[in-house]
Structure formats: C-alpha cells, structure tokens
Amino acid sequence: MEIIVTPTAEHLELDAARLNSHPQNESRLFPDGEVYVQLESVADIESALVVHSGQPCPNQGLAYLYGLLDLLTKHDVLITLCFTYVPYGMQDKSFYPGTVNYARALLDHVTRYPVRQVYAIDPHFSHRDWVAEYPVSHLHAFPLVQQRVNADLDDYVVVGPDLGAVERFGIPSYEKTRNGAYEVELEGGLDIEGRNVLVFDDLIETGGTMVAAYDRLKSQGADTVVAAAVHGVLDEGIQRVQGTYDGLYLTNTIETDAGNVATESLVQTALE
Structure with missing residues (x-):
C-alpha cells in the first residue's frame, strides 16, 4: 500500500x-x-x-x-x-x-x-x-504521551481539565464553566496535595481551560504540574500553556515547533 x-x-x-x-x-x-x-x-x-x-x-x-x-x-x-x-x-x-x-x-x-x-x-x-x-x-495517542512523561516524572496522577476528559478518556477531572473564549472557572476538588500531576486533554486551542486547571491544582497543593495534549491547534494557546506549566508534552498530529511526541x-x- x-x-x-x-x-x-x-x-x-x-x-x-x-x-x-x-x-x-x-x-x-x-x-x-x-x-x-x-x-x-x-x-x-x-x-x-x-x-x-x-x-x-x-x-x-x-x-x-x-x-x-x-x-x-x-x-x-x-x-x-x-x-x-x-x-x-x-x-x-x-x-x-x-x-x-x-x-x-x-x-x-x-x-x-x-x-x-x-x-x-x-x-x-x-x-x-x-x-x-x-x-x-x-x-x-495517550500511551505514546505517557511513555515520554514516564521518562521525566515519577509517581504522578493523571487528571483532565474538564468533564470532557471523563467522556473521552475516562480520567478524573473538574467541572467547567466557560465565561468566554479565554476564561473558564473550574469547580470540584481532587485529592492531589503534594502529588505530581499530569493534566491531559485531547487538544489545546486558546489554552484557557488548561491554565485554569493549573491554577486550581496549585491552589490545592499539587507539586510539579505538567500538561499534555494530543492536538496543538492554536500557537497562542500552546504558548500560553508553555508559559504556565512546568512542562508540556504535545504530539505532532499538527505541525508545530512544540510537538515532542511522535505519532x-x-x-x-x-x-x-
């Protein structure tokens, strides 16, 4: 073929x-x-x-x-x-x-x-x-992402930034209220005090949901918090997440300089 x-x-x-x-x-x-x-x-x-x-x-x-x-x-x-x-x-x-x-x-x-x-x-x-x-x-793509994360981060918990992650990937997450294209509020609590956390979602667009998840996790006592996504749709959102999180794992399904997980x-x- x-x-x-x-x-x-x-x-x-x-x-x-x-x-x-x-x-x-x-x-x-x-x-x-x-x-x-x-x-x-x-x-x-x-x-x-x-x-x-x-x-x-x-x-x-x-x-x-x-x-x-x-x-x-x-x-x-x-x-x-x-x-x-x-x-x-x-x-x-x-x-x-x-x-x-x-x-x-x-x-x-x-x-x-x-x-x-x-x-x-x-x-x-x-x-x-x-x-x-x-x-x-x-x-x-998550198994490929997880292989890369495992090489860098020990004993971490995986969460999603909103309830969509529960539907698509079956992982714990927050409940999201969107207040516009760039601003979201997250409700609900996860037991992550003192833990390393990987926030995983299917895509990054504006980055607003991911940034809100980071702020919430840090306020609840998370230690190292890294982000991972399959699709990096908008450069501005990717840069916003990179500037917030302790690290970003992103696949190359879409051409971007930030792609570091091969698919x-x-x-x-x-x-x-």
Whole structure:
C-alpha cells in the first residue's frame, strides 16, 4: 500500500508520496488561492493510505484532500484515510437551531468516495453515538504521551481539565464553566496535595481551560504540574500553556515547533 500525504501532513516522518507542484510556477497554489492537485505516479498505485492533518488552514487542506480523493477514485485506487487531526471535529453536534453537525457532514462526504476505512487519532467526537454509523477506527495517542512523561516524572496522577476528559478518556477531572473564549472557572476538588500531576486533554486551542486547571491544582497543593495534549491547534494557546506549566508534552498530529511526541507509529497501524 502506498502512503500519500497531503500538504498539511508533510511534516510527518513517513516514507510517503507528495502532491506535485505546478510545472510552470513550482507551486501547489494558484495566485487566486485555489489549490493545484497533481499526483504524477497515480497510474501506478493500486491501494493507498492517505494521511491528512486538519490544521493549519483547514479549508485549504480540505480542498487538497477532496481533490486527491477524487483523483484516486478516478484511477480505481483502493483508499484508506487517516486523519491525524480531524478538521471541524469540534463541531460534533448541532449546537444551536439552524447549525450543522459539521464533523458528521465531513464523514458523510469522505465516505462517498470508495474509502474502505477511516482512521482518526483521538477525534474530539469519539464519544458521540452517531460515530458508530461510519467506518471509523480511533487511534489513541495517550500511551505514546505517557511513555515520554514516564521518562521525566515519577509517581504522578493523571487528571483532565474538564468533564470532557471523563467522556473521552475516562480520567478524573473538574467541572467547567466557560465565561468566554479565554476564561473558564473550574469547580470540584481532587485529592492531589503534594502529588505530581499530569493534566491531559485531547487538544489545546486558546489554552484557557488548561491554565485554569493549573491554577486550581496549585491552589490545592499539587507539586510539579505538567500538561499534555494530543492536538496543538492554536500557537497562542500552546504558548500560553508553555508559559504556565512546568512542562508540556504535545504530539505532532499538527505541525508545530512544540510537538515532542511522535505519532508516526500510530499512522503506520493503518497499514496493517
């Protein structure tokens, strides 16, 4: 099976084919912002694992992905799809009247192609009941994160920054009240006095929830407090967490200088 990475997944250390640049301007973008999709070797491919990250530039990334899936379909390639980070994954239900469950709409779209299996690393919607309707297999990055933490920190307890962590990962956490994009309040107490603590969540966006968790844990007597997350979505949030915690463990599902936990081994499992 051939591995093909879209432009947003090229930072991963995989033996993979990449989309070609336009022969005239050596770019995969036209001046008007439209994407150029060419895979010169497509006629020689029988089956492919397409690897895509939904950040940065989620909309442009989807244009590359849809173009590539269409190209492979026209050449009768058997397709497996792996999202290291699923774009629109946080829009996993219709939150207000007249809105769309965009995560579900995305899976509706990609499975219209002859995609026999979709793999996703810790998608935000993993706990939703509707996911069972799609050929989605969840890949879990926490064991990889924990290996890195174990090398640096002794005798620690794992907590989540809010109740979402309970639903997605089954770990103890606080109850969150959001007061805006950047400010949250956490209620509830955990017995962590004098303990080292790892705060684990699926993603870092603004960093507000993680910072509130750190403040709460320190006020309850925690010793060393480190953060860990699978997906680093926004640089400003990553920097906010780095400036607060005693350390940050972050995977490379999205390209970022802060990524220090490799997930290529998870991607490789989609080949099995």
